[in-house]
Amino acid sequence: MNNKQFYNVMEEIVPTIVKVLLNSPDYQTVCRCEKCTVDIIALSLNSIPARYVTSDDKRNLVYELFGKPFMREMLNKHIIGAIHVVRKNPNHD
Numbered sequence: 001m002n003n004k005q006f007y008n009v010m011e012e013i014v015p016t017i018v019k020v021l022l023n024s025p026d027y028q029t030v031c032r033c034e035k036c037t038v039d040i041i042a043l044s045l046n047s048i049p050a051r052y053v054t055s056d057d058k059r060n061l062v063y064e065l066f067g068k069p070f071m072r073e074m075l076n077k078h079i080i081g082a083i084h085v086v087r088k089n090p091n092h093d
Helices: 010-022 034-048 057-068 068-088
Strands: none
Touching: 010 034, 010 057, 010 068, 034 068, 057 068
């Protein structure tokens, strides 16, 4: 965790999943520049409920929860939706 007293664990989890998905064969045609990647992460975080924690133990519990298949499926659904939005509307030339 960082120096704050609280932290949204989704800010750790979502960028990792975005990078994994963007490197998968299904998304080879999606722009992976820094701007598009950050836009996908931000759009995803805006659609996924925040999971704030106050300790490393609670952070680990969130990781355990989001390691379950039904929660991974939910995250993937939101992130894939964000990928499609950014693909259709890139915020660069």
